[in-house]
Amino acid sequence: QSALTQPASVSGSPGQSITISCTGTSSDVGGYNYVSWYQQHPGKAPKLMIYEVSNRPSGVPDRFSGSKSGNTASLTISGLQAEDEADYYCSSYTSSTFYVFGTGTKVTVL
Amino acid sequence: QLQLQESGPGLVKPSETLSLTCTVSGGSISSSSYYWGWIRQPPGKGLEWIGSIYYSGSTYYNPSLKSRVTISVDTSKNQFSLKLSSVTAADTAVYYCASQRRDGYNLWYWGQGTLVTVSS
Numbered sequence: 001q002s003a004l005t006q007p008a009s010v011s012g013s014p015g016q017s018i019t020i021s022c023t024g025t026s027s028d029v030g031g032y033n034y035v036s037w038y039q040q041h042p043g044k045a046p047k048l049m050i051y052e053v054s055n056r057p058s059g060v061p062d063r064f065s066g067s068k069s070g071n072t073a074s075l076t077i078s079g080l081q082a083e084d085e086a087d088y089y090c091s092s093y094t095s096s097t098f099y100v101f102g103t104g105t106k107v108t109v110l
Numbered sequence: 111q112l113q114l115q116e117s118g119p120g121l122v123k124p125s126e127t128l129s130l131t132c133t134v135s136g137g138s139i140s141s142s143s144y145y146w147g148w149i150r151q152p153p154g155k156g157l158e159w160i161g162s163i164y165y166s167g168s169t170y171y172n173p174s175l176k177s178r179v180t181i182s183v184d185t186s187k188n189q190f191s192l193k194l195s196s197v198t199a200a201d202t203a204v205y206y207c208a209s210q211r212r213d214g215y216n217l218w219y220w221g222q223g224t225l226v227t228v229s230s
Contacts, residue, residue: 003156036216038157045206045223046149046157051216089157093215098170099147104156 004029004090004102011108012080020105022073022090028100030071034093037066037075041086049088050075077107085109112136114207114221122201122228128194132207132221139188140165145210146190147217148181150203158203162210163190197228 005023012018022029022037029035033053038046048057050066053073063078073092077084090102118130132146139146147162161171163181171179180193194201204225208217 034215036214038217040157045220046217047220048216048218051211051218052214057218091157091159091215091217097173099159099162099210099215101149101157101159 006102006105009106011110013110014080016080017078020075020088022102024071027096028092028094029073032093035073036091038089039086080109082109112209112219116207116221116224122197123230124198124228128197128226130192130205132190134188140185147208147210148192149206152203199228202228
């Protein structure tokens with residue numbers, strides 16, 4: 001089971017919107033609505049931002065949204081803020097090996 | 111709200127076995143709502159799922175580590191543990207434990223992580 005594929009980096013100016021993609025297969029992203037997204041600031045533990053494709057835990061700003069089309073899931077950050085600069089990881093249940101993370105994306109706020 | 115805390119040696123010699131324990135507070139490890147998982151992150155690299163366990167003892171392992179990994183649960187102590195055998199420098203990483211919801215597989219609560227260095 002290979003890691004889900006994410007772009008290495010994405011950048012945007014404050015106030016802009018950015019989208020991070022997460023590409024898998026029909027055995028994981030495409031086959032189940034069990035995609036999650038995690039935010040990780042340097043030296044900190046990851047934090048759940050989106051679960052089951054498009055749901056936000058309590059306390060996560062509504063500028064974070066998730067979606068899925070086919071084998072690709074996406075995380076969109078609208079109204080980008082300085083504190084959104086972090087690493088982001090997608091993950092999914094997989095029928096072959098139970099669970100898998102994405103390769104990770106570094107978000108830079110210009 | 112669940113809280114998780116990793117504990118164990120920060121330095122392990124090559125070829126030896128890495129052993130970590132995760133103590134769960136604020137809820138029962140015997141909850142039917144959760145799996146209990148281990149995740150690691152080598153310095154400067156991405157997250158890698160190691161494996162997960164249900165309180166009944168059912169385990170799920172990353173195939174790339176399966177031959178060296180054992181995850182166990184101690185319901186009497188509200189703890190679960192990780193053992194990784196025959197370690198090398200490539201196993202140097204921050205190791206996290208986390209609660210994984212059974213109804214969505216998302217890793218809801220995380221420990222703060224503990225750095226384990228493999229070196230002689």
